[in-house]
Amino acid sequence: MTSNSGDGRFRFLHTMVRVQDLEKSLDFYTRLLGMKLLRRKDYPEGRFTLAFVGYGPEDSHAVIELTHNWDQDRPYDLGTGYGHVALGVRDIYAICAELEKAGANIPRKPGPMKHGTTHIAFVEDPDGYKIELIDLSTRD
Structure with missing residues (x-):
């Protein structure tokens, strides 16, 4: 295989x-x-x-x-092995503002990655699972 x-x-x-x-x-x-x-x-x-x-x-x-x-x-124990699901978006800042206005928790606000130019953010679902948002127009 x-x-x-x-x-x-x-x-x-x-x-x-x-x-x-x-x-x-x-x-x-x-x-x-x-x-x-x-x-x-x-x-x-x-x-x-x-x-x-x-x-x-x-x-x-x-x-x-x-x-x-x-x-x-x-609640389930999220564990330390699971990372996140990633979604590609356009205009990450506007999307995060809409999500926050709707009550979503955004523990990592939108901005450039620490070691790159791609802009990312993280939003949590109701159980605490992290969803990474990646701004496709800034992707490395």
């Missing part, structure tokens, strides 16, 4: 994150970040719900799978 990602045998499908409050998370990803709810299904026997959000259909775009375990009554 080779690691050649362009050989057509593999395709990136989704990233899964566990969420405490599915409705709050869906609001964040759809209303604030502009993703679409692509599909949602309850699994009563397993006591969980899966919701898939993204910017295009799953057959041609990587998406985010939001997993809500019905009986989870405390």
Whole structure:
């Protein structure tokens, strides 16, 4: 097996994150970040719900799978291994101002990277997962 990602045998499908409050998370990803709810299904026997959000259909775009375990009554430990999801944007300053106005937490305000010219920012979803915003017009 080779690691050649362009050989057509593999395709990136989704990233899964566990969420405490599915409705709050869906609001964040759809209303604030502009993703679409692509599909949602309850699994009563397993006591969980899966919701898939993204910017295009799953057959041609990587998406985010939001997993809500019905009986989870405390926040998840985000751990130290997970980093972030990155989204490309235009006019990062205006987008961050809109997100803040809508109540989003932006722990890293927009500005140039410490060791580069690309402008970035970080916004947190309702569970504390970090979403990096990268201004595509300033990308190194």
